[in-house]
Amino acid sequence: MSLLRYEQLSISFGAGRREKFAVRDLDLSIQPGERIALVGESGSGKTLSALAPLRLTPEGARLQGRILWQREDGKEENLLDLSIERIREIRGREIAMIFQEPMTALNPLFTIGNQIVEAVQVHEPLMPMEECRHTAIALLKKTGIPQPEERFYAYPHQLSGGQRQRAMIAMALACKPRLLIADEPTTALDVSLRLQILDLLKDLQEEAKERGGMAILLITHDLNLVKHFASRVGVLNQGCLVECGPTHEVFSHPTNPYTEQLVNSQPVRELLPLVPLAPVLLTVNQLSVSYPQSNFANGSMRWRNWFSKAKRHQVLKPLSLELKQGQTIGVIGESGSGKTTLAMAILGLLGETTAKVEGDVSVLDQPWLSLRPIERRAMRAHLQVIFQDPFGSLSPRMTIFQIVSEGLDVHQPHLSHDERESRVVEILREVGLDRSALQRYPHEFSGGQRQRIAIARALILKPQILVLDEPTSALDVSIQKQVLKLLSELQKKYNLAYLIISHDLAVIRAMSHELMVLRAGEVVEYGETEAMVRDPKEGYTKTLFSAAELT
Template sequence: MCSSLTLRLPSNGPDTAAKAILNEVSFTMERGETLAVVGESGSGKSTLGLCLLGLLPKGLVPFVDGEIIFDRTNLIGLDEPSWRRLRGARISIIFQEPMTSLNPVMPIGKQIVEAIRVHRLMSKAAAWDEALALLKRVRIPDPEAKMYAYPGQLSGGQRQRVMIAMALSNSPDLLIADEPTTALDVTIQAEIITLLKQLRNDTGMALLFVTHDLTLVRSIADRVLVMQNGAVVEQGPANEVMQTPKHDYTRYLLACRPSGSKQPIPSGSPELLGVKNLTVNYTRSSSLFSKRSKTTALEGVNLSVKAGQTLGIVGESGSGKSTLARAILQLVSYDGQIRFAGQPVCKVASPGFIAFRKQVQVVFQDPYGALSPRMTIGEFIAEPLRAHFPELSQNERRHRVAELLEEIGLGRADMHRYPHSFSGGQRQRIAIARALVMNPQMLILDEPTSALDVSVQLQVLKLLRRLQEQHNLTYLLITHDLAVVSAMADEVLVLKDGREVERGATRQIMDDPQQEYTRRLVSAAMAV
């Protein structure tokens, strides 16, 4: 494949220059080769993928210059019937979020069969057998049962494997993997990378791997294409680009991984949060008339967090990390004891509980989903003040919001803007400001940087460090990124299947883990 692309947005008037989204992007790919396209959000990575699949909005197609040569055919200007024959058959894609790509009301097997029969004349029975073989090929556990399962019944890693199976269903010559591991645990991430490499070697397909994480490039790519503002700033063999980058932007991306370690808290700091023998059970039934079954999400978990300390909570999906956070926030029923600032946490809706929730706030993984699109960020940040401090005047609330916006690196004028007008990193800063508006003692950080570019991730982590030092905040950091834990946490709690596997100082856990499961997590993080 060869391409040389320029895409410009149409201008608003005769005197307005058109903005380039892609600017003379050129590269070649050979069969069996993996090309990693890296860069931050807005660099043009996903737009390039849309061009290669013929999925650009129709209004932008006339503004594309250049050519895409695929098997001696120029894809620019191809009509839609020709694209439909090509798309999904010879060029396939794996999207970043499989849950939004799969049909939630159709069994997995039927979705794969549909992808097969769209491009090939095949009976339903034959297509079903081939779909089952594909699930076995991507190593889905119990594939016969999974053929009848719905996407919501699968884990994140299993859903991504289903997407890979669908993309491979017609033996494509080119597979585009668009951020396929961003939201996955480190062990599952390593498994997906290994699977993609094996499938590439087995089929001889070309793999275009789109990512913002340069650490993944080391383990999968033959060559690297670095993009910034729609243009290619550097490309070459992966080892050469990673070890001796020539462009300042590439060096900047390589330097953006979290590093260093947190300053220890003063000796004698009091305990702020104590959890003793915490157990959470869920009950559910598979149908209206079946018996209810009990599932243990957490069993006998103990922890102690001191004022100003950061406790990192790590483990694979389903280990109980988020359930632990929900139990501390009194959002699920539990057995055991939870104490905050030396006092038992009161029941929901009691005066003591309201005081507790003022002191413990949450920063979620997806800031766009956490922000209200109908409210300006000033209204959104001030909302808790209206609920808990009705005696404050509008000017006092506005002054508090303005102070917080400046503290997180935004301006006072930004309080009148809506969430959609901010970048992902800025939205996460806004979510942090919302959590801080009540002057809490503790923040529960639920994967606060997993969906962000590496450079933005570093900025948010630096902000969290500064805020912790200035306000003596205590953090409960839930994450699957061990590099973030290493840079941010005093201690680490490792969970597996709802049980504590290992707990200790961060450096001890990272450098000399005692349990096999912890060693597997650390080695998986090193592998990618």
């Protein structure tokens, strides 16, 4: 008997002629202890299918069909017919979920430890607090978070993107569920940590065999991850399951043209060589970032000796680089290595009250960090950014037209409404969206579609320098290839300069002329990309590249 079984599940929005199906007639079964993956393009219905068993689909969604769940006594119940009280009993204890965007899923007002402990206490109210605390710390340690005893008292904003994702995994595993639904569980993780998380999930499955086993439903756009983790894979296209079978058979002998297209979607290197004597647009000279040493012990979040010259924690050690017109520099490293800190320091977006930024940054021959706010604001049209978390960076109260045209309102206020709309429609079309998106809101789009909106918002001002912080982390492989091709074409057309930050070596290799490897805030190796990939000099670089090949 299946642990979970979808029977003719359809999910739609609207009514009458306006009814649109996001998932149509899905039939899929998950066996106890099985590892199964769902793959497909952004907007294909993967996440909605994963949310349906826990009744977490967006408001207004209409669900038809059945989702049968096998209880511990062996009987089946239709999750779509259960009361919300019964569903709450199932959430966490029997079916747990790792969400795609940890920053929006975690409560910013509570420490990581408190949130894991809460997940335990909801289903184990009699467990002593100290035992809950030890359980939470042990889970944090298992998921690879450094100094778990201290991170127990940290807030979400004090962790890197990858560390927040691992904290989400720890929370989901707290109650030892029978089914773990993982929606892009390794999106924010570097390649070496992906292997650790995969091994962790496999180990936890082995441990769970004593109590009947734990199945895993993996939702991902990372096909290499699926190859090395799932025993069976289902392929969704426009809400329909077009192919399902053993992983090795589906990937080696796809029977559906769409599956074949997915399998062959790999980033292609199409870089033009730099123009001789190309002008330098961005100069970074001995840039470093440090923070006051914090004290997490015993739950205290007080800064040590705030007004004294206490030792500071240096998260980015002095580094230098030059970015020329038409050039792309890639930055790669493990989670917490300082990649995003480097980007935020260059952009001047670090909190001035806590972060101490030293060194010089020159943008178009202007001393960027020392400019007055009004001067820096005027120059921001030339230096734009695409953030890692598209949902967190898009205002939920603004329409897509308002979000994408906001830069035009600030930097080109002379444009009429029709001119702004024309430009917004044009840039949306370039990133794969159409006019129908204009009056919709971010929550109405999938993660990958939100990332394309973020890219459109940055590109509409036609900047000279673009900082890309994990620009394709939320995109499936086919859309990723399209976006990278778009960025490459725009670079050729407008001679744009890119600073691209990613944990995906394939993306970095396809896009960058030069590659910088960071570890613990320090430059380990820096040079021409292809030469470094062929013959890395440092042991850490070799390990990083080797892990990328395995995943």
